[in-house]
Amino acid sequence: LLISEGDTWKAQRKLMQRCFHGDALRPMISHIGSCNAQLLERWRTKAAAGGLIDLTGEMLDLSVSFNISTLFGDDGREMLAQIGRAYLDHLTAPTQADIRSKLLFLKETKRVRALVSNLIARRASGARESSDLLAMMMGVRARNGEAMPLPQLVDEVMNILTSGHATV
Numbered sequence: 001l002l003i004s005e006g007d008t009w010k011a012q013r014k015l016m017q018r019c020f021h022g023d024a025l026r027p028m029i030s031h032i033g034s035c036n037a038q039l040l041e042r043w044r045t046k047a048a049a050g051g052l053i054d055l056t057g058e059m060l061d062l063s064v065s066f067n068i069s070t071l072f073g074d075d076g077r078e079m080l081a082q083i084g085r086a087y088l089d090h091l092t093a094p095t096q097a098d099i100r101s102k103l104l105f106l107k108e109t110k111r112v113r114a115l116v117s118n119l120i121a122r123r124a125s126g127a128r129e130s131s132d133l134l135a136m137m138m139g140v141r142a143r144n145g146e147a148m149p150l151p152q153l154v155d156e157v158m159n160i161l162t163s164g165h166a167t168v
Helices: 006-017 028-048 056-084 084-093 099-123 133-139 152-165
Strands: none
Touching: 006 152, 028 056, 028 099, 056 084, 056 099, 056 133, 056 152, 084 099, 099 133, 133 152
16 A cells, blocks of 8 residues: 555555444554553563663653554564564665675575465364454455465565554
């Protein structure tokens, strides 16, 4: 959706829009509430100890928590461990001009795409029910009844993962 144009963009927007209306997002409220509660507890602990709060770091941590838990639900902890915080932090780091850094990041992106693809395959095999954003995206159907093709679904997951983190 992020880089699509014309009729492709319009069709994809209609598919994705179904995942982002009020009724579809209600199950996410508990994930978001849990993330906020964890943040407040960290802040209370730091305040009680007279410590400083790195607001930028805390907001990045919160965005990672929101993104991972709403996108992957019960698989969130496993996915975060596999994706790695270093990869997510690289999304907001200054761009490196050297080719080696770019190639390493592309290699890491390919690895993360494979992790997402493997999770989708596990879920498609009926491993268990889930009520997260990925499950919603896997469940949307075009007018012709077809599901989103795997590469497109992985692209959307990567876009949400990247956009949600980089926005903060």
